[in-house]
Amino acid sequence: MPFSSGQDVVVTDFGLRAQSRLSPYVMGFFGIGLPVFVWSAQLGLSTWLLACYLILFVINWTAFMVVKGQAETRQAIEPADAGERRTLARARLWRQGLGGAIWAVSLMVISLSAATAGPGAEMFLMVCAGAAVGIIFFSAPVLLHLLILGPVAIAGPILALQLLHEGPQLSQLMTGGLVLALAMAVILNRHMREHYLLQNRQEEIAAEREAARAATYEVKEARMALMETLQREVQTSLKGLEQHLAQGLTHLSRAPVPRQCVEAALTQVAHLQSILITTVDNDGAAAGQIEVAAEPLDADLLCQKVLAQHAHLAQGKELSFTYNGQALPEHGAAIGDAHRVEQVLTHLVSNALLYTQQGRVEIKLMPVENFLRLEVVDSGPGLSEDELDQAFQPHSRIQRTSSGHSGAGLGLSLSRSLAELMGGRIGGLSTLDVGSKFWLDLPFDKSAPPPARPDEVLDEVEATSDHSLRVLLLSNDSLRAAQLRDSLERMGHKCLTSTSRERALALARKAPVDACLISTGAFENLDEPESRMKLETFLDSLRATQTAANLNILALVPAGDQVDDLQAMGVRPLLLPQNRESLARALAAV
Template identity: 35%
Template sequence: MSSNADSRRAAPLRGGASFSHQSLEAQTALLPYALAAFAISLPVYVWAGSFAPNTAWMTASFALFAIACGATYAAVSWLKTEAAADLGRRARVHILTGLIWAGCVAQIAAFAHQAGPMREPLLMMATAAAVVCIFFTAPWLPSLLVVGAAAAAGPLIALFAHPESEGAATLAWGAVALAFALALILNRILRRQFALASEREVLIADRAGKVEEASRLAQSKSDLVATLSHEIRNGLTGVAHVLASAAGRNGRAAPSREQLSAALDAVNDLIAVLNTTLDSETAEAGRLAVDIRPIDAAALVRDLVLLNRPHAAAKGLELTLHVPAELSEGRGAALGDATRVRQILANLIGNAIKFTVRGRVEARLEITEAGRLAVEVADTGPGLSPEELSRAFEAFHRVERTSAGVPGAGLGLSLSRQLARLMHGELKASSAPGVGSCFRLELPFDATASGDTPEFEDAAALPAQDRRKLRILVAEDDGLNAAMLRAVLEQLGHQIVHAADGRRATDLARVCEFDLAMIDGRMPGLDGPQATAEIRRFEGAAGRLPIIAVIGGDAEEAQECLEAGADAVLRKPVTVTAVARAVADATARSGQEAGRRVA
């Protein structure tokens, strides 16, 4: 929306500049014709001037005509050069050229004023020359007002200077006034035409931009479908084979631990591809929001290094971290969205480990001279040429030399750069084939702020209060989602009772004691908000049951569940960390409300 508004605000400016340009272009196109008109009139002037007693003055007229013709040719030649693109300089050239011709008309008037019996005919010819100047300066209003007035001044002054020329002077004045009136009408018509042409130029430019944007989006969608179809088909095929073996189909033996591990890796890769793709499309559409707050970047990077160190060790790689003393002591904080910063750095560290065959991967933090926080991830991998590095930041583009056989959608670096810019930061890179690569994330830094501690990624690392065993009611009509949620909750040590719909969930909540309820937002019959509202109408402890609404990500759905009485919202697909945090938040909020009621 903002880009469209900016283009609409810029349209009048482009139209104004285009209008002036078109006016000067029209006047430029008339210059050769003006020159031809004076050349054709010259023999008539010479014939009439030959009857004057002061014919020697005509020499000055020829000299001025020669100067004016030379100036006109020079102006026409200059207007074809790149310097004529400056409208201010071009306007001055037009005015100067016109004033030279106005000087020629004034010289003719001076010559005619002393021409004896030929005085009035020659002054009328000078008036006609002034009318010609007025006509050929009509396209551009400043030139018309300046040059036209200057050209008409000489003949009119000479005619009104003698009382015996009153009749001719009145006639000349009427001719000049009529010429000005017609020139102003012509100028008005041309202004309207130029305005329409300017609007047409703007519309054509906007249309070209829309066509280009539509083409880019169509290509993006095509790349998206191609990438997802390849990654999802390959990953799901492998998972299906392992699950078929686990189910005892096709006479195969039960899958080995290695097969199950490979299937789990494939599923995690699929989830990563889908999440990255969805984030990239959301960012491309301008709907990706970030929550910028002070964050403890050193703790965040340290956490990621610890999580990735086993993977690096399995490949025989050394993964190290260097943090300056001032950052280790917690002085100052980076400004950004903790989740998005973690996503960027996880992608950079993961890529470094993924593509490095031998050697080491190093993460470094520093404060730049500009007062920003920089996080560098350097590796001894295959490295990239400048062309390959440029393509690596393009969506859906992967460098075949280094990524062959490695899963991915080709969106990680592109999305990371978009996220960095949303947080007023920048993602840069340098690389050399055969040497390695270094990716550098720069973020705003506040030396006086205190950063938040990054969230835990492993359920085993969660605080003790988050691992308290609870009896949880899960209301979910989708069998796969219910099984996934049960697996996550049981991994956290909780006991689960499953209800297949909202009605069954409310009946169980009425007669059984639960520590928490997790209710799907969209279910047939009694949906999530309705079931939540009905539970809240219960008396006693059942009506105060902590409730988590499990939704598909729709903001309206989340609002409905919260208004119905849910204590927290959990978006699908769920993760161990997200579930643990939602459980902790819901139970804590319910406890606080109960305390307020008791007080």
């Protein structure tokens, strides 16, 4: 049978599938109808005629099952294209139609042969009419089967009753009922046709959606693979560049300007590495490719660790940087991924220290409902309500506050994704010209014990968290000495001041010191052996006063001419002019 359009192929294919799904009901109909058929045949038919009918049933059923199996075999084949679907639909159409034709033709033969048995066959023919209605019903899903098999099935009982010449009213009633059943089946087929087209459209939409999802997934996979490759290659190059710059910085012995340029380049390299890691993590979170652990955390230790790591930034800007964990519950632990929690907290603290020019930054721990809140409060410029919403959008930066500060605008967006992955939440409040607070809420389990702290971690945190140093300041300029002493004390260090080398040695013998900062201008001519020996003797004597510790000696020098000589003597030179941030970094490395 030729199909006039693609819709005909779709309707036929779905109709044939519907017929296949009716197979169990066909068997049930046959099982229920066979005893009724045999009982009615015994009332008005001879035994030999009933035996012939039963033999015919066996032959028909065998042929029907063979044809049905062939049709189902072709239905299981997945068509490669529209042409193959058309061919398979045509093959199934004829085979399933042949299976129905076997029963329709057999019913006509049985009905006409029963008419010769006399008036007693009326009950039997009424049962045959019921069988005809069954054939109409099971043919209804496919219009061609219905229009061919339906009339054939009802023709037998109608003609047989008319041949009996008995009960014309019964013949008319049966004819009207069978024709009405055929008409209703046609209406049902029209309704099913619309259903077939709607279902086909739904399947097409689902397939398109799945194809789009698969394509999106492939794009995300390719993007992540590209980003990971770029991260690996670029980070390797940046690390190499960082090492070369650091080596060059140690040997740079010229004017302070080139040295400051190298330091600025090192800062930019570190910044690029941070942006690279944040960008890759943000893409991974958006693609659902970041996995987080759900383990009990030592939130107190994490906060202390972040505090110690950023203490030098606060010192350089003379900010009050504190941690308040007094509200931490005595029992229980927050649940999350320690690495990711540290990553989020580091970003919140970095932002607070970056945008706060004066005042304070504080880390707090407090219970909130069923969460443990890690909160960072600052006295920065603050944000409006719209700016606060914008801050959490990816690649979005607040022009009013971020001017002059580089970044990718991904930190808060990534932090929100990581918080959600850990079952937590992140938020913020801010007031213009007053300050801001941002928090990370982590699920809190009151029955979970916090993890044990390794000894080496405790030692590291204790060593870094106490960033207060005892600094011996040697300066022969009273004004310069006062400025340096003020800066050191604002950083939280204890300062001992001397104006001569002899006084410095006397102070060092009386009290332990961690570092010595020399600011006496240019040193004597170190090319002369006598001058060089004099300075080396002083330095050795100074180190000898601190036998329990390795004394670190720093020197502020106005030019780079003596840098190599000082480094050879174990002195770390700091070229003038020296800003507070550079001095804080140098002391933080002590």
